[in-house]
Amino acid sequence: MAENPAEQMVFTLNGRAVSVRSDPNLPLLHVLREELGHRATRFGCGQATCGACTVIVDGRAVMSCDMPVSAAVGLAVETAEGLDGVPPHPLVTAFLDHQAGQCGYCLPGILMAAKALLDAEVAPDRARIARALDANLCRCGTHVRILDAVEDAARQIAGRV
Ligand code: FES
Ligand code: FES
Numbered sequence: 835m836a837e838n839p840a841e842q843m844v845f846t847l848n849g850r851a852v853s854v855r856s857d858p859n860l861p862l863l864h865v866l867r868e869e870l871g872h873r874a875t876r877f878g879c880g881q882a883t884c885g886a887c888t889v890i891v892d893g894r895a896v897m898s899c900d901m902p903v904s905a906a907v908g909l910a911v912e913t914a915e916g917l918d919g920v921p922p923h924p925l926v927t928a929f930l931d932h933q934a935g936q937c938g939y940c941l942p943g944i945l946m947a948a949k950a951l952l953d954a955e956v957a958p959d960r961a962r963i964a965r966a967l968d969a970n971l972c973r974c975g976t977h978v979r980i981l982d983a984v985e986d987a988a989r990q991i992a993g994r995v
Contacts (some may be wrong), residue, residue, distance in 0.1 A: 845906045847872065848916030858904035862896075863887045865903040866913060873941045874914035878971075885970030888943035889913050895950035897969075914942035917949065925949060928987040929980075936974035944970045948984045957992040960985055 838857045845852060847870065854869050861880075866872045866889070875898060878886030882900035889898045890912035891905075917923040925945050928934075935941045944967060951958055951966040958966070963984045971982065 838895040841904070843903060843907045846910040847908075848912055854903070856903055859902045861899050862889070862891075862903045862906050862911070863898035864899045866898060866911075868892070872915055875946075876939055876942055877940070878943075883954050883971075884940075885943045886940055886945065888946045888970060890946050890950050890953075893950065893953060895947045895966075912946065912949070914945050917945060923949065924987040924990040925952070925984070928983040932979045932983040932986065934976055934979040935977050940970060940972040940974075944972070944980060945946060950985070952984075952988055952991055956995065957988050 839908065840855050840861050841858045842853060842855050842964055844898055848864055852870060854865055856865050856869055866875050867877070868891075876887055877899065878884035880899045882897045883941065885897065887897050887899040889894050890896070891901070892909045913939060917926050921927075928939065937992040945965050948963070949969050951963065955962070960981055965981070967984070
């Protein structure tokens with residue numbers, strides 16, 4: 835693939851403005867990991883079919899392997915690093931409490947897909963959560979514990995626990 839001239843691009847990453855000079859057609863995933871050092875977001879298939887690279891862009895869960903970085907200019911990008919606050923996001927504690935991961939490779943993408951849902955909807959039920967995570971594969975097969983954890987986090991956020 836021919837390289838395009840680099841451009842300076844600015845967007846918000848986990849609440850902070852970032853400026854990066856890059857080929858505007860590079861995938862957002864590549865720029866996050868290789869240019870900005872945010873390596874929580876994972877490369878799985880590179881073809882928008884596994885969800886490992888899911889991030890949130892302006893409130894919407896997107897597969898960052900399939901989005902040119904230029905499409906994020908001026909927008910708010912969130913990655914799993916942004917969940918690691920003090921205290922951590924309820925999703926993080928719920929995933930730990932339920933031991934939702936096995937190898938953990940899928941989890942940053944699943945956490946961001948789940949966060950996009952919980953940011954948009956109060957107390958979604960299990961079926962709704964399953965639909966929201968449908969595009970995110972987990973080859974370790976921990977889906978039941980993942981759903982338990984997201985349900986738990988949803989209850990915490992809704993103040994039901
Ligand atoms: S790496 Fe993006 S969907 Fe698989
Ligand atoms: S925990 Fe291993 S792929 Fe999901």
